[in-house]
Amino acid sequence: MARRPTASTPPPPAPVRHEVRVASLAGHRFGVRIVIARPVATQRVSLPAWIPGSYLIREFARHLQPLHATQGAAELPCRQIDKATWDIDCDPRRALTLNYEVYAFDASVRTAWLGDARGFFNGTSLLLRVHGQEDEAHELTVRAPAGRRDWRLATSMTPVTVDARGFGRYRADGYDELVDHPVEMGAFWQGDFRVAGVPHRLVVSGAPASFDGARLLRDTQQVCEAAVRFWHGGGKPPFKRYVFLLNVIDDGYGGLEHRASTALICGRRDLPRHDSPASAARVGDGYITLLGLISHEYFHAWNVKRLRPAEFTRYDYQSENHTRLLWFFEGFTSYYDDLLLRRAGLLDDAGYLKLLTKTVNQVLQAPGRQVQSVAQASFDAWLRYYRPDENTPNSTISYYTKGALVALCFDLTLRQEGRTTLDEVMRALWQRCQGGPMTEDDFAHTLAEVAGRRFDREIADWVHGTGELPLKALLQAQGVQVLEEPSQLAQTLGLRVAEGDGLVTLKMVLDGSAAAQAGLAAGDEWLGVEVPATPRTKNADATEVSAWRLTKLDDLPLYAGMARQVTALVARDRRLLRLPLALPEKSTTWRLAAREHADASAWPAR
Known part of the structure; x- marks a missing residue:
């Protein structure tokens, strides 16, 4: 959380100092400079291949543009060892400086973004790890971009000397901490509150004019207070400050936890508006989903960032x-x-x-x-x-x-x-x-x-x-009624479909389902259905069928009528197939409801 410099004497420069600047807004590139005060004779550096909390190798080094190393005026060769690791032979008696740029055009919470409206980065996407010095103090200095006087900076990293907008010098106890504080830059909305005396900040980028910031701030505080009571009763949380970084886009959802902050994404329609009902439960499913995301990532500050798998005691990046x-x-x-x-x-x-x-x-x-x-x-x-x-x-x-x-x-x-x-x-x-x-x-x-x-x-x-x-x-x-209600048709058949432009395309076919037994497969275009005709007279031909074009899955009962056996007409790799489909009886899904006169003070209220 950015704050003005205090009157106390700032600590001396850290052994590893990172500086981030905007190299090109239009080109979506951050510039990075690293000064290693005490390098070793062959200094190894690397960029992480993944970010903790998102368990997939993402190869962040593919966005790193040429690495340059210097000592004084002398340029040193950077010898690449593998996809994300470099060795630099240098004089260990002199500071080693590294310069490079990183392409930042991923709007997710996992990597880095830079554009005309905002900038955002996780340290795992930008900041090289200096091997052998991971436990030394690290600094991060973020420079204000030229021509963006309305931009501010928000992060949960400990500030050393920063200006009124938050740009300046920050400090971390080691590399793990350095890369565990994402950074948001832009002309964002922000609000503050305290929980158990600990300052919290909510930062929102991209919100429309109808956004009710006071409402989201109040509800977020209630979530945080409930979490702190859960873990500590009347005690304090295990961090000195906490920052929510919420990026609002047209349509999206996601979050990533950090030790004293979280990066979040939601859709604009999920935000509370000034004309919203007073009750959170009546605002809409989108807002409840957003509050659940906030609750989830905040709970992670305890459960996975501190209380964590033994395998995560020390990350292998x-x-x-x-x-x-x-x-x-x-x-x-x-x-x-x-x-x-x-x-x-x-x-x-x-x-x-x-x-x-x-x-x-x-x-x-x-x-x-x-x-x-x-x-x-x-x-x-x-x-x-x-x-x-x-x-x-x-x-x-x-x-x-x-x-x-x-x-x-x-x-x-x-x-x-x-x-x-x-x-x-x-x-x-x-x-x-x-x-x-x-x-x-x-x-x-x-x-x-x-x-x-x-x-x-x-x-x-x-x-x-x-x-x-x-x-x-x-x-x-616990006094909960378990009611069974009819499933939607896709679930009854065992399908996941995509509909649009008059086409029904199968995305998934569930094992053991009627669709699977008929031989339907993912990727099929379900074009139509043949239905046995109902005989109009005693001597009518019972083998006569009627064929219908299917443009919506939910139209199937309209055409099938009382028939329990139909033929699905599908296109698969340009081949036309006729597949016999036995229509199952209605399946059911669960609906949970509280029994009348149940104890409202018991689970789940407490």
Whole structure:
């Protein structure tokens, strides 16, 4: 969070000093300069291949433009070792200076962006790692762009000497911290509040004139207060400041957690407007989704940034860092993000159960839940989660959604047994691991200590197994009605489709479904349907059919009538096929609702 320089004497220059400037707004390029005060004779530097929190090798070095090294007036050769690593032979008695540019044209929360309206970067995309000096103090100086006097800078990094707009010199204790504070620049809206005495800032870029900033600020504060109460009761959070960096675009969604900040993206229609209803639950699903995203990423400041997998004790920035615990760090966070909205008073029970219904159905409608455990899905995140394809729902399960339901099952089981809750387990785990690295054994032992019994069977079945979770019984025991309602036609058939320009294109076909049994495949264009004609007289030809052009999937019942067997007419690689399709009986999805006279002060309100 930027602030004016204080009267205290600034610390001496750090051994590794980074400087970032705008090289070209039109060319979307940042300029970077690094001064290494005490290099070694062969100094190795590298740019990360991924960013913590987003488990995919992204090859950030592909955007780095020629690296130049100098000592005084002498230019030194940079010897490239691999796709993202360079060695520079130099005089260790003299400072080594590196200069390069980085192309920044990715509007996601993971990398870097530079354009006429704003600039944004994560350190993993811009700042080379100086091998052997990762634990030395680092500095980052960000220069104000010429001709942009309305631009300001926001970051959660510790300021040393910065101007009134936030540009200037910042300091980090090491490289891990340096790259864990994203930077936003532009003519953004901002607002401030405090939680347990700790300053928080909300920065919003790209909002329209109708944006109700006061509303979002107030609701965000309520979310943060609920999270801090959850972890610390009346204590303070484990950071000195926190910054939300929200980029608003026409349509989008996403977030990435950091130790004292988060980078977020939402659609403009998801923002609260000055004419919005007073109740958050009545504003609309988009705004509730945004508040859930804010809740999710803020909860991560504890659960994954501090309490984290033992495999993340020290990041390897050049290759995959596998863990089988994302079901806990992403799944449990996904459970609590919506639950904290309920506890903050931003949702009522009906609104919360609507969100939970969506999560339950996402899992129940994925055949992959019976193929892959959430522990294996966690390990495979680098291979599968960020590379979905037409077979994804058949072969894998989301550690976000099923992980959230695993958390729900633990919580409701503990509440039913009457000795404790998952809240108490999470707080005890924080104390056991001192807010640091943890293993699955830490979770199992803490669960046993707090609950008074071991949960080995539940962990084996729910985390490492592929059987169904005991959701219905646990929910009903908490006074929740589990209602079954007709599914949409695509789900009944076992399809995911895209519609447009009069075409129905199959995107996914679920294993075991009527569509799969008919031989339909992803990529097919479903052109029409043949339906046996209903005989008009006793002697009429029963083999007569009527053929219909299909432009919307939901028109299928209109044409099929009472027929239970039709023929799908599809185009596949320009071939026309006739595939017999047995129309199934209606399938059902879940809808969760609170029973009348249920205890409103119990779960999920507390």
